[in-house]
Amino acid sequence: MMDVSTPLVPELLLRDARLLKRHQYGDPCAFEEIYSTFSGMVYNLALRLSGSREDAQDLTQEVFLRIFRGLGRFRGGSSLKTWIYRVSINHCRSRLGRRRLRLEPFEPSEPNCRPLADPCRGPEDQTLQNEAERTLIEALARVDAVYREALVLRDIEELSYEEIANVLRVRIGTVRSRIARGREQLRRLLERPR
Amino acid sequence: MKHPHLSNDTLSAYLDGEVSPRVAQDVASHLFHCGFCVERLESLGKASKVLRALPRAEPPAALGQSVRQRMSTAEAQPGLFDRILEPLLALRLVSLPTPLGLGVAGLLMLVTLGYGMRIRSLSAAGAVAGVRPEAVESVGSAVTWMVLRSGDRIVDVYRIGAGG
Numbered sequence: 001m002m003d004v005s006t007p008l009v010p011e012l013l014l015r016d017a018r019l020l021k022r023h024q025y026g027d028p029c030a031f032e033e034i035y036s037t038f039s040g041m042v043y044n045l046a047l048r049l050s051g052s053r054e055d056a057q058d059l060t061q062e063v064f065l066r067i068f069r070g071l072g073r074f075r076g077g078s079s080l081k082t083w084i085y086r087v088s089i090n091h092c093r094s095r096l097g098r099r100r101l102r103l104e105p106f107e108p109s110e111p112n113c114r115p116l117a118d119p120c121r122g123p124e125d126q127t128l129q130n131e132a133e134r135t136l137i138e139a140l141a142r143v144d145a146v147y148r149e150a151l152v153l154r155d156i157e158e159l160s161y162e163e164i165a166n167v168l169r170v171r172i173g174t175v176r177s178r179i180a181r182g183r184e185q186l187r188r189l190l191e192r193p194r
Numbered sequence: 195m196k197h198p199h200l201s202n203d204t205l206s207a208y209l210d211g212e213v214s215p216r217v218a219q220d221v222a223s224h225l226f227h228c229g230f231c232v233e234r235l236e237s238l239g240k241a242s243k244v245l246r247a248l249p250r251a252e253p254p255a256a257l258g259q260s261v262r263q264r265m266s267t268a269e270a271q272p273g274l275f276d277r278i279l280e281p282l283l284a285l286r287l288v289s290l291p292t293p294l295g296l297g298v299a300g301l302l303m304l305v306t307l308g309y310g311m312r313i314r315s316l317s318a319a320g321a322v323a324g325v326r327p328e329a330v331e332s333v334g335s336a337v338t339w340m341v342l343r344s345g346d347r348i349v350d351v352y353r354i355g356a357g358g
Contacts, residue, residue, distance in 0.1 A: 035261060043253035057257055064261045136244055154210065155245035161212045180206035183241040190241070 016080040023071055031071075035064060038081070041157070042088050048152045049092045051141040059095060063088045078166055085159075085167040089149060096145070139189035147182030154179050200224055205235045209242060 022030035042063050047056035066087050074083055140148060153164045164175045200208075200221060207213050208221045225232050 031265065035258065039253050039258065039261075040250075043257070044251045047251045048248075053251075056251070057254065057260075060253060060257060061261050061264055065264050068265055132244075133248065136248065140245070151245060155242050156248060156250075158246075161207070161210070176203050176207045176212065179210070180202040180238070183206055183238045184202055186245070187237050187241040190244070 012079055012081070013076075016076065019080065020071065020074065020076070031068060034067065034071075034080075038084050039064070041081075042084065045085070045088050045152060045157060046092055048140065048156055049089075049145075049148065050096055051137060055096075059088075059092055062095070063091050066091060082163060082166050085153070085157075086169070089153075089167060093145070093149075135190065139186055142189055143182055143185045147178050147185055150175060150178035151182035151186065199228065200231045200234075202234065202238065205231065206238050209235065209239055 019030050019034060023034075039060065043056055043060045046059035046063070047053060050056055050059060063084075067084060070087065074080070078086075140151070143151065149168065150164060153159045153167060154161075159167070161172050161175045161179075164179075165172045168175065170178075204213065204217070204221060208218060211218075213221065225235065
């Protein structure tokens with residue numbers, strides 16, 4: 001399937017092509033640039049799909065190893081971003097499989113999270129916020145894996161339906177259906193937490 | 195006239211602005227008189243909103259160093275696929291859409307099939323005396339292999355089962 005969404009942005013195409021050329025010519029800074037551009041995206045995706053920071057770190061390392069080894073074979077049929085999302089999703093699928101997600105104890109003071117909460121909130125408000133976040137992460141972990149992937153790509157990574165279809169290599173109708181079902185499952189889980 | 199309710203797929207896509215202008219107009223006019231669909235739209239919207247409010251995680255700084263270390267190891271030891279593919283690419287065999295390319299692919303397939311038949315015949319012959327059997331599950335291909343070891347040396351390999 002030809003990716004027709006992101007790669008049509010000429011600046012991104014040009015940046016991808018330059019990075020790939022530099023990597024092919026053995027410029028070590030090219031991969032550094034790829035890492036600094038996409039590591040946040042890969043780590044965040046892995047964290048939300050795995051539910052564990054420890055797993056997310058391992059997954060991120062492995063994904064970049066795959067990218068490093070596979071970059072020479074990337075032919076530009078999609079944008080680099082779409083390709084990296086695809087590599088990440090496929091790797092997370094094969095590593096996490098259908099096993100139940102290993103949720104770790106919730107630590108609201110995680111230093112690597114950019115907080116959405118107002119820093120001027122009082123401690124009670126902050127506690128409620130942390131509790132809500134913990135409930136949400138647990139509920140998301142219990143959503144079926146295929147729906148969770150679509151939900152994370154849409155609502156957390158903010159990809160368009162067309163981009164998600166390209167990443168997952170499915171039709172837009174399937175993306176629409178997975179997102180709707182994922183939202184419905186998440187809503188039910190949040191209404192009736194175990 | 196009574197209108198059928200809107201599907202979750204349509205409501206969810208409408209919420210994301212991922213429907214055509216014509217469908218968006220139809221949905222809007224349906225929602226105008228259907229409280230049931232408005233409620234469902236709101237609950238789908240809540241599920242989306244809470245996810246969007248999750249803090250964005252950033253990778254720990256030490257992770258970059260670990261990745262760099264693994265990269266340098268990877269450069270020194272290319273993967274199995276690379277080790278097989280690179281010489282073929284160098285010989286320009288895999289890029290030839292010619293009878294030669296097809297011939298090479300056919301030859302490789304025959305070799306693979308022949309090896310598989312040998313494994314099956316060994317498997318039918320039963321256990322080998324004096325060696326230690328060890329079951330190994332091949333992750334990804336769902337095939338289980340029996341490795342026969344004598345000390346640290348691998349004596350032979352049997353395919354003992356394949357999953358779905």
